Amino acid sequence: MKQYSIIVLLIVILSGTAGFAQTSPTAIAEDFKPSSVNQPGQEYPQVNSQGYGRFQIKAPDAKSVVVSLGLGGAKGGTELVKEQDGFWRGTTAGPMDEGFHYYHVTVDGGVFNDPGALNFYGSTRWESGIEVPAHDKDFYALKEVPHGNVQQILFPSKSTNTSRRAFVYTPPGYHKDKSAKYPVLYLQHGWGEDETAWSNQGRVNLIMDNMIAEGKIKPFIIVMTYGMTNEIKFGGMSSFKIEPFQTVLVDELIPYVDSNFRTAANPANRAMAGLSMGGMETKTITLNKPDVFSHYALLSGGTYSPEDIKDKSKAKLIFLSCGSKERPEAIKEATSKLKNAGFNAVSYISEGTAHEFQTWRRSFREFAPLLFKN
The missing domain is CATH 3.40.50.1820 (Alpha/Beta hydrolase fold, catalytic domain)
Structure with missing residues (x-):
């Protein structure tokens, strides 16, 4: 019993980050659209036809903003860049797997949910969610x-x-x-x-x-x-x-x-x-x-x-x-x-x-x- 539980745990740990494709396209398509599980009327987060995610967080006084995708949030994640209007913006390094992913935002070491996304219970807390349109979503x-x-x-x-x-x-x-x-x-x-x-x-x-x-x-x-x-x-x-x-x-x-x-x-x-x-x-x-x-x-x-x-x-x-x-x-x-x-x-x-x-x-x-x- 104990051995089986440990195996399950290892599967979860190894799969903690949202799946990224093995190869990345040479150019990111600028056809981003709001995720289907955003809060009503919110433009971000967004996803494009290749599965990239794009995020925007308003935190004008912050020193660091990082988006962590996956069960519990991966170490590292997508570092956002502060722009002159006070918004932090950034795009994932590679396309994500099709379907649903949990994520959260770390602002100066504090963990928060993205105000633009709906929340879903995972990782023993309510996490933000993003949906990458799948070819078989019908x-x-x-x-x-x-x-x-x-x-x-x-x-x-x-x-x-x-x-x-x-x-x-x-x-x-x-x-x-x-x-x-x-x-x-x-x-x-x-x-x-x-x-x-x-x-x-x-x-x-x-x-x-x-x-x-x-x-x-x-x-x-x-x-x-x-x-x-x-x-x-x-x-x-x-x-x-x-x-x-x-x-x-x-x-x-x-x-x-x-x-x-x-x-x-x-x-x-x-x-x-x-x-x-x-x-x-x-x-x-x-x-x-x-x-x-x-x-x-x-x-x-x-x-x-x-x-x-x-x-x-x-x-x-x-x-x-x-x-x-x-x-x-x-x-x-x-x-x-x-x-x-x-x-x-x-x-x-x-x-x-x-x-x-x-x-x-x-x-x-x-x-x-x-x-x-x-």
Whole structure:
């Protein structure tokens, strides 16, 4: 357990900066546009067609302004230059990977969010966000299709002596047909994030809406709750214990969801998935509780081996994924071994991305249609 947690931690550390392309164009295209996740009416930050980011911060009395991109912010980052009007401006040294990235601004040693950008919970704090338009962004775009509902619930937790929060996605039509029951996916965030991550950064509700409208997927409910990961300090994950969260999830949240939503309340119609540390939680809980879930997905969150799973009949689907800039060979090798052992195992590699939300958006698009086939 400790060894696995350390491996996950190393993946996060090595992927801490926003992914930059291996080669930079000879000239930067001056077609910059405001990021799609800016505050209303704000012109900066901006991105261009090549994936470069451009920033503008007003700090006329500052001595240094640096933009740090990535989970937790990379050392160094993009140094901005002060101009005569009191604004600090600068452009990233290279293009960023497609998709969403966290960042913050360091002004004379103090860490701040960019007032021009929306904030997203990551790195155990609300970070600024920037979106690099992806060539395949259509699958998570907001479209004129029937939309599901993402609602906050507060469920009682005796084990933690409080009410805890979760967000529940119900598909379009859920409130119309009162007789229909739905399978459920329990979907976990990564280290330093919370239960808002998959809908805010991941746009999972829009991915679901679009796939349902296109007839590519069987509608199901998604439940997203806090994985109790942020109490573990960065660098101390080897001491993480799964039991408290396992109790919250299995003994408290699942019964609450089954009692308050129209669920098909049996293992065949229950899945668990998670990204990064959420993948570690998924693996551990699905192995500890083989009678609760039947579909498993680890997104940049490790692998299963055939020896891990004692009863093959209970694992209906095992999905493994990562970005091409992570460890794709390990994912492919593990999937091959699972297939050879007779498991329904599927792998996916997100081309051109690292340990970041574009990898996980694409991974969700690939594994969601595979769920609850039977």
